[in-house]
Amino acid sequence: MVQTRKILTNRFTVVQFHKTTNGGHYAETMARAWRIPSHSDIWIFMLLGLLKVDGYWKLWREVYRGNHIIAANHPTLL
Amino acid sequence: MFWPFAIAMPRRFFIWSVPDGTLFPNWLNWLYGISHCIKVDRGAGSNQSSVKVMVRVLKSGSTITLHPEGGRTDSRFREKNVPRKQFGVNTELGTKIRRIQSKVPELAILAQARITPLWVDVPFKDEQNGFKKALWLWLRHRHTVTLSVRDSYRPDRSMTSYDRNKELGKRILDA
Numbered sequence: 001m002v003q004t005r006k007i008l009t010n011r012f013t014v015v016q017f018h019k020t021t022n023g024g025h026y027a028e029t030m031a032r033a034w035r036i037p038s039h040s041d042i043w044i045f046m047l048l049g050l051l052k053v054d055g056y057w058k059l060w061r062e063v064y065r066g067n068h069i070i071a072a073n074h075p076t077l078l
Numbered sequence: 079m080f081w082p083f084a085i086a087m088p089r090r091f092f093i094w095s096v097p098d099g100t101l102f103p104n105w106l107n108w109l110y111g112i113s114h115c116i117k118v119d120r121g122a123g124s125n126q127s128s129v130k131v132m133v134r135v136l137k138s139g140s141t142i143t144l145h146p147e148g149g150r151t152d153s154r155f156r157e158k159n160v161p162r163k164q165f166g167v168n169t170e171l172g173t174k175i176r177r178i179q180s181k182v183p184e185l186a187i188l189a190q191a192r193i194t195p196l197w198v199d200v201p202f203k204d205e206q207n208g209f210k211k212a213l214w215l216w217l218r219h220r221h222t223v224t225l226s227v228r229d230s231y232r233p234d235r236s237m238t239s240y241d242r243n244k245e246l247g248k249r250i251l252d253a
Contacts, residue, residue, distance in 0.1 A: 049220055053079065055227030062194050062230050063080065064090055066139030071182055072196040072225075073175055073250055074145035 094135055094142045096128070116142070129185065136189035146180035146246060175251050183233035183242035192230040195249035199224040228253035 045051040053059070062068050083091040094114045101117075102109050110117050116135065118128045132142060186193050200223050202215040215221050228249060233242050 049222060050216060051223050051225070053225045053227070055225075056079075058229070059194060059196070059227045060080065060083070062192065063093065063141045064087075065192075066090055066141065067136050067189065067191045068141045068230065069136070069182060069186055069191050069193045070093070070141060070143045070196055071146050071193050071246060071250060072143065072198055074147060075198050075200040 089138065089140060092140075094132075094140055096132070096142065096144055129181075129188070132185055133189045136185075136191045144180070144182050144185075146178045146182040146243070146250075147176040175247050178243035178247040180243070181239075183246055184239065186233050187235055190232075192232055193246065193249075194230040195228045195246065195253045197226045197228075197250055197253040199226065226253045 046053075059070070080091040080093070084093075092114050094116060096116050096118050099117045099119045101115065107117075109115075116128055116131050118125050135142060182193065185191070200212075202212055202219075202221040216223070231249065233245070237245070
């Protein structure tokens with residue numbers, strides 16, 4: 001019980017913290033509040049630690065807004 | 079990466095790509111649209127018809143992924159968990175990129191779109207490694223491919239084409 005309350009308190013603190021630091025972006029705030037790193041996802045590559053996305057929810061938000069170009073470098077395994 | 083969202087909101091999250099016209103044979107041309115690809119003839123000087131399609135796609139609220147370098151760029155080989163180190167060009171993170179020669183900023187201006195720079199870091203592959211070794215290092219030793227996203231921006235209309243491309247290259251490098 002004490003542990004639960006402690007976690008909840010921490011979550012609340014984290015939410016309050018991120019509301020002020022990342023412009024109140026809800027998805028990223030909640031992900032961080034529930035101790036989920038923003039790059040973590042259900043995909044197997046990410047779970048295995050083979051692929052990491054720094055700024056997943058930032059990109060998600062941009063894609064959701066639409067009218068948007070992703071400009072990236074083009075590495076290769078070949 | 080966004081596939082559950084792509085099922086729910088395909089217009090937003092089923093991202094378009096721009097492959098070469100030789101990706102599918104002629105009789106499979108209909109696959110381009112289905113797989114959200116916009117065919118580009120890389121040998122041609124200008125691709126006005128492709129640009130028109132891209133502008134229409136962007137204005138409809140979709141996203142396009144582009145690789146503006148016109149070539150391949152890898153990070154240099156480094157051991158696992160070693161952060162990106164400086165080499166080549168004097169940038170913040172020390173990565174290296176080819177000169178940007180594409181018309182991506184012009185496309186963004188035409189469609190009034192935003193550009194999000196993204197750096198794909200594959201640190202276990204360089205010229206010394208073959209495909210098998212790179213794959214082995216990635217899967218067996220659990221190396222990490224990192225996609226670093228930077229804040230989006232709108233290209234400045236008042237800048238020259240050269241400066242806009244330079245700015246885009248710098249933003250991708252610093253992502």
